Amino acid sequence: MDLRESTVTEMIQRDHRSKWLSYNNHNIKCFAEGEIREITSNYKTIIGKGGFVEVYKGVLQDGTTVAVKKFMCNAEENFAKELKVHCEINHKNVVRLIGYCAEEIALMIVSEYISKGNLNDVLHHERIPITLDTRLRIAVECSEALCYMHSQMYTQIIHGDIKPANILLDDNFNAKISDFGISRLVNTDATLFTERVIGSIGYMDPLFARTGRLTSKSDVYSFGIVLVELITNKKATIRNGETGIVECFTQALATGKRKVRELFDVEISSQDDMKVLEGVAKLAGQCLRMEMDRRPEMRDVAERLRVLRKTQVQGKQTVFLWGEGTSQHPKPTGNLLVQSRNNLCHTTCAGISHSGT
Incomplete structure (x- = not known):
């Protein structure tokens, strides 16, 4: 060294x-x-x-x-x-x-040097077609890297700025997390408090912005927004006072699966893949919970994404219950993967276009 x-x-x-x-x-x-x-x-x-x-x-x-x-x-x-x-x-x-x-x-x-640039540009500017399997692989790879930083290193690292612009892609769409400019080493306990709240608008954990309390669950929240962008192909940042995709997504999730389906990117929302997309949506909703302790750990997020990707690749049918419940983990029952509903605000949301804006 x-x-x-x-x-x-x-x-x-x-x-x-x-x-x-x-x-x-x-x-x-x-x-x-x-x-x-x-x-x-x-x-x-x-x-x-x-x-x-x-x-x-x-x-x-x-x-x-x-x-x-x-x-x-x-x-x-x-x-x-x-x-x-x-x-x-x-x-x-x-x-x-x-x-x-x-x-x-x-x-x-x-x-x-990572050749293809960042996920934000690929999704929203270059409009390069990305299959659902590739999007799921990108999600799995990023979640595994964050899991490694949160729980498998000698010193825990909180990235602090997870967003599509900081996820780089090589020519084969392999994902690489980048930019550790505001990351933190956690040498003591698993929580940091700071008066210097820094992050990216639209992706920063609102609880961190409000309290200055930074934990690995702050990364989980930001990663939830990345999942929303991957399945909707809509940017999280808000312009001209319009309703943002994150707010619209959480409202739709509370309303039911029909409203959520309206938000899925039409390029990947075939009927055969609808249950897998609903599974990713449910997971994203849990990452975005405003009760920090109820957000899943990144190791659980990574495992569930691996299961969803395997389900998509193998073409298995998956059933998700949209009733009340607080279970954080999918429970296998025979060939069915059952997942419970995440409790979010009960408001309605108008449909949102699938344009590249």
């Missing part, structure tokens, strides 16, 4: 350093700024830009294409925290960290 721990740690405020202890489990390389210039051909090709970062495409000496995230002025602490989180993670469905540069005026993170 080549991470120069003391140099990076000193970029974090002294009072907060104990919260950012890391235990790296794979090798990453420390690049000199001159090497980065060579890799990026003097920062020739910019492929992304954020509030305090720019992302460039580059090529290593062995021909590997990489993405170089360059942090702009006064971003030392942001750089240090993101690097410490990212270097903890080694999972096939998380963008792989390759290295970094920590020179005084050249703070950069080097990661693998």
Whole structure:
């Protein structure tokens, strides 16, 4: 491991350093700024830009294409925290960290380059057709990566900004979670409190926004919105005071399966797949519960998505009960998969178009 721990740690405020202890489990390389210039051909090709970062495409000496995230002025602490989180993670469905540069005026993170871009663009801008099986696989892969971060690592990680724009896809539509700029290491208990509430409008857990309490269930809420977008092909963000898809979805879910079916993306809502889509909808509704303790754990979300995908692939019939109940887990009964209803607000919702807006 080549991470120069003391140099990076000193970029974090002294009072907060104990919260950012890391235990790296794979090798990453420390690049000199001159090497980065060579890799990026003097920062020739910019492929992304954020509030305090720019992302460039580059090529290593062995021909590997990489993405170089360059942090702009006064971003030392942001750089240090993101690097410490990212270097903890080694999972096939998380963008792989390759290295970094920590020179005084050249703070950069080097990661693998993912060819097809992000899920948000694929769903809502490029309008690339994606089959239901592929959407389910994307959901499974992201849920498994989050499960790994929440419960299978030495130090728990809360991503804090799960949304389609932070889910990258390769040429085979394999999913990779990216952007750990506001992620948190949980070295003590499973809850963090902060006065600095940061997240993406439309995807942030409203309980976190209200109380500053951040837990793994905050990621579960955001992932529920990703599931809604996958099955409806509608963006979560709201424009011009219109009713958002999340509000419309939760209202429809409370009303019954007929209203929910009206929201499914017509490209994947064949009659044969309707029960599987209803299963994903029920799971998304449970992720979006406003009672944090009643949201499922990500390991349960991943397992249920695997079952639903297997059901879809094998063409099995699945029955979902839309009556009252609070069960969090699907119960197999013979060849039938029975799932209970999630208690949500009992309001009505008008239909919503399936256009790409």
